[in-house]
Amino acid sequence: METTYVMIKPDGVQRGLVSEILGRFERKGLKLVGLKSMVPGEDVARAHYDVHKERPFFPGLIKFITSGPVVCMAWEGVDAIAVARKLIGATNGRQAEPGTIRGDFGMDMGFNMIHGSDAPETAAFELGLWFPEGLMSWDNTMGAWVYE
Ligand code: DAT
Ligand code: MG
Numbered sequence: 221m222e223t224t225y226v227m228i229k230p231d232g233v234q235r236g237l238v239s240e241i242l243g244r245f246e247r248k249g250l251k252l253v254g255l256k257s258m259v260p261g262e263d264v265a266r267a268h269y270d271v272h273k274e275r276p277f278f279p280g281l282i283k284f285i286t287s288g289p290v291v292c293m294a295w296e297g298v299d300a301i302a303v304a305r306k307l308i309g310a311t312n313g314r315q316a317e318p319g320t321i322r323g324d325f326g327m328d329m330g331f332n333m334i335h336g337s338d339a340p341e342t343a344a345f346e347l348g349l350w351f352p353e354g355l356m357s358w359d360n361t362m363g364a365w366v367y368e
């Protein structure tokens with residue numbers, strides 16, 4: 221079992237895609253263990269994108285992420301990190317496969333609506349950063365029909 225950090229970015233919220241995006245993870249069979257919404261402060265945004273701090277697009281990325289509400293989610297499942305990245309699709313919506321979130325709704329690199337952790341180490345870091353209060357522990361009866 222893995223848990224991954226997924227976040228609907230301000231463009232996804234502004235475009236009214238919250239339920240559509242959240243529903244895809246829910247219907248896939250992932251288990252929701254964290255959910256909240258906030259307008260991120262600059263500190264958390266900079267920490268989240270620290271790996272990109274030397275890139276030319278970094279200032280614009282921080283401005284964008286702090287521009288409005290994001291929806292923070294933690295999803296648990298077998299290989300949840302890779303499964304979420306597959307649902308999300310390639311970074312640039314114009315190249316992302318149809319059927320993926322970015323492939324179905326995106327036309328841009330920066331405005332790509334959603335973030336998903338890319339490895340166990342980044343997932344652990346991002347979950348701790350966005351959910352310092354911890355995650356929910358619960359038995360989902362659905363799980364019995366998701367994994368044989
Ligand atoms: P991903 O979100 O697919 O993991 P990433 O980690 O490489 O992509 O980049 C983080 C975000 O930064 C990405 O979702 C959009 C933005 N970004 C990446 N490369 C960019 C570029 N060349 N120009 C503008 N924004 C970029
Ligand atoms: Mg990334």
